[in-house]
Amino acid sequence: MPDGAAARRASCLPGPTVLRRAVTTNRHDPSRRSGEPAMSETKPAWVRIENLKDHVGQTVTLKGWLANKRGSGKVQFLHLRDGSGYLQCVLGAHDVDADTFERVKHLQQEASVEVTGLVKADERAPYCQMELQANGIVIVGESRDFPIQKKGKGGGDDHDPGFLMDHRHLWMRDRRQWLILRVRATIIKAIRDYFDDHGFLLVDSPIFTANACEGTTTLFETKWFDDSTAYLSQSGQLYQEATALAFGKTYCFGPTFRAEKSKTRRHLNEFWMVEPEVAFMDMWADMDLAEDFLSTIVQKALAKHENEIAEILPSTPEEKEWMTKHLDVLRGVKAPFHRISYDDAVKQIEAIRAEKTDEEEKKLLDIHWGMDFGSPHETELTKRYDKPIMVYGFPAAVKAFYMKKDPNRPEVAMGFDVLAPEGYGEIIGGGQREDNLDLLQKEVERHQLDVSSLGWYFDLRKYGSVPHAGFGLGVERTVAWVCGLHHVRETIPFARTLDRIWP
């Protein structure tokens, strides 16, 4: 085994078997470690495509995978993706030896290569009007019959969703998925930046818990050592109330688990949620916070990715038109949002229902005071607005036990939902918490929750209880809305749903 084998494994380079098969040019030195500077001055630097604009006119090496390949007998156009971007590499028959050129001609989609050549601006080049005039190529790993096809003509996005999800580990190499997951990363960073910049302290809640915190949703259950049971957290909220009373303003950000057997485009059984909580804050200030927060992260995502978002969906004229409008909607996501009381929202839905003629639709939109909103209600309501709307003051009976009641109307809870426009529905749920010990204990009894596991939670009301409020934002639903996607499963690297825990 060559001396460098262990080092190569450690740096995730292909093992010696692959390298032995590789066609090498005189520029290639297989013993050199990834990321290590060139041993001699003549070796070109390894550059990522996202930084290529700083290297125009220079000879560099790119390392990546073949996203696509076209060509004639004497020139090959290799569309390389290296994780940071896409670039066309042009390889002429006389730029490398005949044997190498012949092998390049037979490379298939997703073969991994190292290409060396001159970076030059060229208006004919796709992606970024730059290309690499190659004069050397090393085949690192072959690829045969890559299951996911190029876009168009029965390929790419035309695949069946089940097939794509079965191949999620490869599907994420697709340009569209690459764009979406990059937008997700930007949104996550914007979320963290917002709270970090506004005096919040990151204090994460536990994932294993002993109790059902809201008592409404189904929890994933797991064994906790020999003789007790633990549940996967469905919300960090109760713990955030403790941290907020310790640090004033806190947030937690992590995975959340719900065992409901939901099979819709808005549901995952494992999803990411950010939950801020603030001491000495009432529902109205909480709504101000949610409004400013959501506006900020949407505008940041737009500032960085507007062109990419525009590219994610559209292929038909109808989709292009929708996307143009969607980007306008996103630009308009700025405070103030529409604020509608539950009472008014019920009236609006009743009015919408009255306009419907379809009996099926009428049945789904059935509503009266006291009912929680279903998806059809939310969808119809948000379709009427081009900005997020905040619905507040829900009936206490349909909300969680910890929600504070309106002192003037005890049947109303001081909670609110933020509904994304364009029919995307609830992305934030929040409100003011019950800070009175007696009232809280009565609610716990009424919901028949396990009092013994909530002793610590009652303590928060015994020792300097204060008004406090917070909310939770679902990351995947937010990303789906911003990207204009139909389904949340594309917004998370590996979705966990009712019938899918693999790959």
Next chain:
RNA sequence: UCCGACAUAGCUCAGCUGGUAGAGCAUGUGACUGUUAAUCACAGGGUCCUUGGUUCGAGCCCAAGUGUCGGAGCCA
């Protein structure tokens, strides 16, 4: 848990009132020195989800099962 739709080539789909299986893409071979979903020619590729039934004959009709997708409830 309930309701609905679908299952045919590696992938996406078509398939006549029930009569021996089709296309595009992908793959292979060949042509082409600027392709943008490259193009052109030729070729290989099938347990029509499974089981049972009806029929002279089933991809097609019937029943059950399995799987996938969508929706409801619940929620972010």
